[in-house]
Amino acid sequence: MSSKTPSADDIVRPMQSTQRWYYIVFGIASLLALGWFGLWSIQLQRGLAVTNLADWGSAGGVTWGLYIGAFIWWVGIAHGGIILSAAVRLFGMKRYLPVARLAELLTIGALSMAGFYIMIHLGRPDRMAWSVIQAYPVTVHQSPLVWDVTVITMYMVMTLTYLGLTVRYDINRLRDDLPSYLEPVYKMATLGYSEKEDEVIERIVWWLALGVIVMAPLLLHGGVIPWLFALLPSMPGWQGAIQGPQFLTIALTSAIAGVIILALVLRRAYDWYHILTDDIIRGLTLWLGLFSLLFIWLQLQQVITGVYAAPLDQRAFAHAKIANPYYQFAIGVVLIALAYIFAQAVKPHVFSVRRSLAASFMVLAGTLTEKVLFVFEGLEYPTFDMYYNVPGHYFPSPIEIGSLVGTIALCTLFFLVILKVIPVVELHAIEELRGEGHAPAEGDD
């Protein structure tokens, strides 16, 4: 713990000096990413036959698997991130201002990975752009997959706008401390800046935040993404109204876990203990607990309604689900995390950042497992189940698992690069912290 006063120098430090760990992490992440690109090129050449995917029905496989599961997971983190950041601005949760930009950046990184997963998943990625655009005027009326691409694009644009607007303030004021070789970038970013715009930008950003919060349940992880599954009557594990709330809570759970991890890593790397304080981590841990609880609650709803007196196809799925060891793992780790969070809420001395970090990793592993399982298990138990080879079988192949490593490495690279370009903690946050002395304001949330 530090009693230092937060200053502008703190947030430009990543751009001024580069430590050894940076090179090491950069090297490892690059290697992993390159390794993944190598694997992907094999898939592009030989086709998706290199995965463990197959046709459902007479063929005994599932046609969607880890790629789609990981896609939802990344989109979830992305959507959760922007919701978190929007909530900070909209509800004046100033305590969390220091992590707001981290959440936005996480959104951009994670959303890019989600987009990349769409490409990885396709049989003919070369046709993606042209085929989709050509048919767009018609398909946008009926295909959930097109809605999906639409909202992902929309949120990418919104988040970039969001970031682009808020970063002008910082760059203008910190320009002298920023690396000179990036001058053209900063020039572009602050084009036409004048201090008079600050107030206007703040209002625009507030409206953007409102848009994000309102649209989250309608179009983001509470809407379009779950509709990809919930609207199909042929797969009882997917169909139904609970998917919207379920997806949204998982998104928020994953995003908060992601932000906790990021914050803890960065504060250690740049000695930001006085900016990304224990207090923030404590608060985020509580939020993680709340959304984990919602996640468990909605799972319970599905299991109970599935096993009691559901129609046969739903019953078969629900029984298979609770008997699946991966499902038990997913629920188990979230329950353990919840137990810790509850304990530290009751007895504050139980809290430690290491435990919160562990809880975050467990929750992320749990949500990833649940999401991948949701996708392939749903396809293993279709309504039309009289085939010999139903339920089908699936376990991710090395290339599929490699994609996870690859995308996590790419997302890490994204952060390593962005650390060198813009301050990942807002100047506003520093001003806020200074204005109120060392101790951040006690929870207005």
Add this chain to the structure above:
Amino acid sequence: MSRDDDSCGHGSCGCGDDEPADESFHPLGEDHEDEMREMLDDTEYDTELGMDMAEDAMKLIQGEISEAEFHEKYNEAVVEEFDVDDRPTVEAFEEAKAEENESIFQKLTGDGSVAEKLSNVDTEMNQSRRDTMKKMGAGAAALGLGGVASAQSSGDPKDEEYGAEPVGDTSEEGTQLGMVIDLNRCDGCLECVTGCIEENQTSTGANWMYVLTYEDDNTDQENFLVRPCQHCTNAPCEKVCPVRARHTRDKDGIVLTNYETCIGCRYCQVACPYGVNYFQWGEPDVPYEDLPGSENDYEELKQMPDDERHEQLVETNDHIHDDRGQWSDMRPPQGVMGKCTYCPSRQDGHQGEEKVGTVACMEACDAAGMSAIHFGDMNDPESRPQQYLRQRAEQEFERDTELDNGEEWGDTVTPWGKLSAFQLLEDLGTQPNVVYLGNEPGPDAEQVEGPVTYEQIGADDNRKEHLNQFTFGTGDD
């Protein structure tokens, strides 16, 4: 009109909709009229009388003359020719009007009517529709059987739902290719599966046509379910496709995949409740160059005028493009979705006129002497599937009345009601265009090994196992 009519679909019998100068009274055109005349000539009855009655029957449908007038006009002649006039009388007509629920089909099949005569017809499967029509004789022609049924039943409440008529609405406009599959005739020989694989050169395990032998708790007998693509009118696969590669062809309502634009997202496979889609996970077993028509380029084809393109496709015996010049027949290329196509290049005449109106699986099934699959226009009362349905309905009724004499034909019992017909997963609202006759699999139905295994026909049942060898890192490489 000396062609063998057995294979007559909509296209080859000249009953198309493209004859503007046609003076015929019959909605199906002059050719059809000639065909009827020819059939009447073959009978012992008066051809001219039959034709006149048929013409007036059409007027009757149009409402130009009343049923009473129609009855009166021919009463004498009919009695003279047939010794009896069994047509619905004026009184019967008025009575029928009072009863709103009664359909024209019931009238047709009323006591001592055409249908009863029909029920004596030999329904051996190898007999052609033409033979049947001959035996139907003047009566059928006079009442313009198909025409009357379809034209008048359109406003009939009983046609509004699938419940009463097993094939749905035959009064629908346009062609809708589909199938009637008689599961009672299937013996699980898998000839249709072989026929499909040979026709389409699909890769190992991609069994576009698939037959499930299954056991059901409710019955002890061995049951079969023949499962091609259902070519749904409300196809979920088409609805979800993000690029419109999966689409319904306007011309004949078949559901195809455009291999040129499909991005391989496999959402169609996810959305289809029947599991009929088979993705091309890797390199196809049969190289593109070996497919008939591979020398044609779809982009060039699309730029040609329709006639020229058709000529080119016929000349080259093209098997992979349809008449629009679109690549959507035979096995798909790598990374693209495939499924049963209803053989579009056959329907478009690229395999020769004799193949129009046929599909490879039906051909194989007929050749095996089973004739369980009946392919054709589901909206055309004269098509092979519709004729077969009628035939079976009457057959079933015949059998039933022998058992229970208390029942009255056309009174409380309808021929459709006697048919054990169903559509697969009908309640999902997909509006499939395959109608099954026979037992519907119950909720506990489980596939079992059939009398002929997939191994025996050299096909692969579990494609997943086959694909495992290509899995990188755990496969053979």
